[in-house]
Amino acid sequence: MYADTQNDITRQVVRVAQLLLAYGADSDLVEEISQRLGSALGLASVEISISSNSLVLTSLVHGRCITTTRRIREHGINMAIVCELQRICLLTEKGIYGLYEVRKRVARIEPKTYSAKYLVPMIGLSCASFCHLFGGDFSACLITFFASAVGMLVRLFIAKHHFNLLLNFSVTAFITTLIAQTGLLFDLSDTPKLPLAASVLMLVPGFPMINAISDMVKGHLNVGISRWGHATLLTLSSVIGITMAMQISGHFL
Template sequence: MYADNQNDITRLVVRSAQLLLAYGADSDLVEELSQRLGKALGLASVELSISSNALVLTSLVHGRCITTTRRIRAHGINMMVVCELQRLCLLTEKGVYGANEVRRRLARIKPKTYPAKIVIPIIGISCASFCHLFGGDLIACLLTFLASSVGMAVRLYFAKRHYNLLVNFAITAFVTNVVAQLGYIFPITDTPQVTLAASVLMLVPGFPLINAISDMVKGHINVGISRWGNASLLTLASVIGITIAMQLGGIF
């Protein structure tokens, strides 16, 4: 393999690893797919070092090493991107794709998201279902649907304008809790406390917490602790928003 080819393939592999980390893959999956993709494209070995906001990749061919570093900028969870990169790796291993096709496929990978008009009512229904499971009455479920739908609309509004995620979570929690307090202001439900609890469940950072535990269990301690800290900050921001809303509403 020529040096130029090794350079090109190394760039392709590190780009795929960068996308995997940016869109929510756990560290073990990133390492595995990077090594498999590199070997499928002709590299002798691929070594990867992952930190909280960067990765360092070294490729080896005939005793010649190339090392490159990339920054990681989180773009949120998007399993479509992760699945597309897994499919790309599998087809490359089978010989269907070569380096040129991998390059074209990587350039065409764009995250797809559901439109807000679908996401907002689905989130509302999900939180209302939790309210029902927690023992809330019909009016409480309807209030939960309203509060969580309004909260999700606020969250998407601030996310579209690229506000800091912690600020986004705090404001969303505040607005959601204020709407949920209608069950206390007007005596229309016997279980207003269930509405308060269920309407903010959309803010639980479940995926980051799962990834954090997965990373730590599989030996990626630094990355796992970083993800755990990020998820904890998001939880804290939500708690601050909820606490302010409950203080203003006189719930305490």
């Protein structure tokens, strides 16, 4: 294998690993896909080291090593992209894709997001459903729907302007909790406290916490602890926003 070919393959493998990490794949999956894709494209071996915000990948062919480093910038959870990268790896292993096809497919990958006009009411409906499961009456479910829907609008607006994610969660929790307290302040429901709990469930960082535990169990302690810390900070930011809103109204759960 020529040096230029090894360089090209290494760039594509590290790009795939970079995208997997950026869009929420756990570290074990990143290692597996990188090694399988590199092997399918002709590399003798692929060694990868993952940290909280970067990765280092080394490829080996006929005793010649190439090492490259990439910085990881999180783009949010997107399992569609993770699945597409796995599909590219599988088709490469079957011999359907070569280096050119892999490069072309990876370059075409773009995150697809739902429109706000669909996302906002669905978030409101899901939180209202939780309120119903908790035993809330119709008024409580209605309050939860509006509180979480408005909160999601605020969250999307802040994200669109690229503010810090911790600030985003704190402000969203604050506004959502303020609206959720209307049932308690104006005696609109027989279960007025349930909207306070149900409307902020959209802010629970469940996926990062699951990934953190998965990484730590599988031996990637540094990445797992980093992800756990990030999820904890998001939770703390939400708690700060909720507490501030409750202090303003003078009501506590």
